[in-house]
Amino acid sequence: MRQWLAIASMSLAFAGGVLPAAQAQVATAQPSAALPDFTEIVARTEGSVVNIRTTETVAVRPSGFGPGGGSDPYEMFRWFFGPEFSPPGAPGAPGPQRRGETPQQPQERTVPRGVGSGFAISADGYILTNNHVVDGANEIFVTMTDGTEFNAEVVGTDPRTDIALLKVDAKDLTPLPIGDSHQLKKGQWVLAIGSPFGLDSTVTAGIISAINRETGDYLPFIQTDVAVNPGNSGGPLLNLAGQVVGVNSQIVSRSGGFMGISLAIPIDEAMRVVEQLKEHGKVTRGRIGVQIGEVSDEVAKAIGLGKARGAMVSHVEKGGPAASAGVMPGDVITSFNGTDIKQWADLPRIVGETKPDTAATLEVWRKGKAVKLKVTVGEMPSEATQTAQREGPVAEPEKTDVLGLAVADVPEQARKELGIKGGVQVRDVRAPANAAGLQPGDIILTVGDTDITDAKQFAKVVSGLDASSKAALLVLSDGQTRWVLVQPKAK
Incomplete structure (x- = not known):
C-alpha cells in the first residue's frame, strides 16, 4: 500500500510540476506561430486606395406618353432586357407611322457602367488601375476614402497587360510605396484592398499561391488565395511592409465570384508600362517576326538539345527582323541578348521589353549545334500579322x-x-504517322538533321531510319512549323 501511495505521489508531482512547464513552453511558442497583424498596414495604406466608377451613354426609345414624354410603364423592363425592349402594341413600340407624324428620334441616357479600384502612385494625381475597368467609359469618377471625388482623365492604356493610367486634379495624394515583385515567394502573406461589389475600402488577406503563372504572352501573373471579387480589379496587392507588389486583375471562377484563385499583375511589369504611358501615352514593344511554340522534353532529346528549353520557331515572317537575321523554321531560340530562354513564353516578354531598332544577339539550336545570329529588333504593330496561305497542285501519291x-x-x-x-508534300497518311498528327497537305522540311530536297531524297533518308528510335520530322502546316516524332515501322 505504501508503495502504491509513493507511486501516486510521484505521479501527482509529475502532473503538478512537469506538465505546467510543458504548457509554459507551448505558450512561449505560440506568438511565433500567430497570424500577422494587418491593422497597422491597413491604417497606412487604405487612404491611397480609390474607388473607380464609370458611366456610359446608351440610346433609349422615347416613351411616347404625351407631347413631352412622361412616365413609361415598360421602363423597368428595359433596365433588365435592354433599351430596345418594347412589347408589341405598347406605347413607343415600333409600328406603322401615322400620316403627318414625325418619327421619334432615339434619345441618349448616361447610365452606370461599372465599378473598380485603383491606387495613387504619385502625389500629383496619377492613379493606376486595370484597363478593363475604364475601357469604353464616357466618364470616370475617382472617389477617395474620405469621400472626395474627382473626374479622371485617361493618360493611356495598354490592353496587352490590362494596365490603365489615370490622372486627377490633385496635389496632395499619398502614393503607395512600390515594392519588388521579383522578391516574392510562395507562402508569403499578402493582402488586397479594393471595392468588391462596390463596398469601398474592403481588406482581404491570403498567401502567394504561385509565381510567374503563365496565362499570356506578356504577363506572368502572381497567383494568390486572397479573396478578390468583381470590383477589386485595379486595386493593390500589398506585402507585409505595406508595399505594392501587384495589381489585382483577374479571378479564376466558374460562378463569377471568388473561388480561391486570384491573379495579380506583377508591379514591376505594371510600372514599366506606366513609364511609357506617362511619356508617350502608349506602349511600344519590340518584335522579331516569329511565331513560336513549346519544346517538349521528347522533342528536345530527339534534336539533340538535351532537355526541354527555349522556344521552337514555327513560322518566320517574310521580310521580318528574324528572317533578315537568318532565323529558320524549326530553329529553337535558346538565348536572346545573353538572357536564357528557359521556356517558350519567356521570349515574347523579353523581346517585347526591348526597345525597337536595338541590335541584339540570338542563339538558336539548329541541326545539333548552337548558332549565333544578329537581329535588329522591330516594333510591334497594332494588329497581328496574318500568316501566309499556301495553295497549289501536287503530284500523284x-x-x-x-x-x-x-x-x-x-x-x-x-x-x-x-x-x-x-x-516534300504529304499525299497520304497511314500508321504510324497518322497517330503522330500528320495530315495530307503537310510539308516535311527536315528529317533529323537532314534537309529534304525532294521525294526521291526523302525516300532514301527514310529507308535508313532506325526502327528502334523515333524520327524527328520538321513539318510545315498552315504556315506553322513544328517538330513531329514518328516511330518507324520495322522493315
Missing part, C-alpha cells in the same frame, strides 16, 4: 513508307509562295 507516308515534290509555285527551297 506514292506508296507509303516505313513512316506510313506517301509524299510528292512540292510544286515550284508553292515553294515560292512559302519561301522554302525544298521539302
